[in-house]
Amino acid sequence: MRTLAIGLAALALLGGRKTEGPDTQINAAQKLADGTFYVGADMNGKSVAMAVGDALRVELESIPTAGYVWQVAGQPDFLEHVGDGMRATDPEVQDQPGYTGGNHYLSFDFRATAPGTGTLTLVEGRPWELEAGEPPEGNFALTVTVTG
Numbered sequence: 001m002r003t004l005a006i007g008l009a010a011l012a013l014l015g016g017r018k019t020e021g022p023d024t025q026i027n028a029a030q031k032l033a034d035g036t037f038y039v040g041a042d043m044n045g046k047s048v049a050m051a052v053g054d055a056l057r058v059e060l061e062s063i064p065t066a067g068y069v070w071q072v073a074g075q076p077d078f079l080e081h082v083g084d085g086m087r088a089t090d091p092e093v094q095d096q097p098g099y100t101g102g103n104h105y106l107s108f109d110f111r112a113t114a115p116g117t118g119t120l121t122l123v124e125g126r127p128w129e130l131e132a133g134e135p136p137e138g139n140f141a142l143t144v145t146v147t148g
Contacts, residue, residue: 067126076118
């Protein structure tokens with residue numbers, strides 16, 4: 001977990017990999033054109049059903065330039081964590097030369113590898129504070145059901 005937290009902090013400081021997603025956060029799990037199930041903050045505490053081989057992207061807003069990042073705290077064995085990304089919440093402003101800071105959407109990509117039901121959990125905080133035992137600033141939990 002320490003390695004992931006450090007990696008996410010580095011992504012935040014270096015600009016990260018931009019990811020594609022809806023222009024705004026949505027209010028339900030949505031299947032994107034490429035077949036990826038997209039889940040935003042509004043799905044906290046809810047469920048999503050998918051099939052083996054399907055992709056899942058969880059995208060949550062944070063302030064990585066202030067050190068606040070989301071990180072995976074727990075995931076079912078049947079979900080493979082295949083990537084992370086980041087995109088600006090206001091690209092028109094944030095992509096201008098010389099602009100620094102601002103909120104960003106952090107994304108976590110998973111692939112369903114086997115049938116099962118379990119909870120995917122993410123926490124938000126400054127990695128060094130979380131490692132020191134401070135409680136997270138935010139919690140996100142999603143029940144994922146994968147069918148064969």
